[in-house]
Amino acid sequence: DSGVTQTPKHLITATGQRVTLRCSPRSGDLSVYWYQQSLDQGLQFLIQYYNGEERAKGNILERFSAQQFPDLHSELNLSSLELGDSALYFCANSVEGGNTIYFGEGSWLTVV
């Protein structure tokens, strides 16, 4: 158990809709990363927050946004969903000076 909690575990929604994925970090972890894992793209880094501020941005679409709240939980918002957004979305926290990341169990998003 990584200690990183993600909700919901599974989500099915229609194209054009908006969803919010939630991540509760390990206690004391200031960094949060979001990754997308799809069949054709593999594991793609989306975005990182550190103590509430955006630290790094990867291959995140403009339709997607994220934020980290004062209590360090994070949300990933996905809007105007397309079929291709169907994927497993991971949240992760870093420890040990940021050089190891521990993943949550992921949120399976299916867009129909």
Added chain:
Amino acid sequence: AQKVTQAQTEISVVEKEDVTLDCVYETRDTTYYLFWYKQPPSGELVFLIRRNSFDEQNEISGRYSWNFQKSTSSFNFTITASQVVDSAVYFCALIKNTGNQFYFGTGTSLTVIP
């Protein structure tokens, strides 16, 4: 730029056989960290090991062992006496010492046949 290559897409072995998963990386940095993660069918990503670029000692943990060779930019993972529970996708990853982004390979799907 950083890049991690796992050339083996899928591997199948019979239970109790040894298997080695290859990982080759590219980086211009002198300080970096290498990782292996396991993704079982349930989907979660499980951290297995971290190795920094200054430590080339091989590591053994039970049936798992890792061979880090800077000369060939490789960080290979060997499972000895494989078991069905080892069936999973294994990812190799790299991060620069000063970086925020983990670079993952495309993964190797290992199937252990009973």
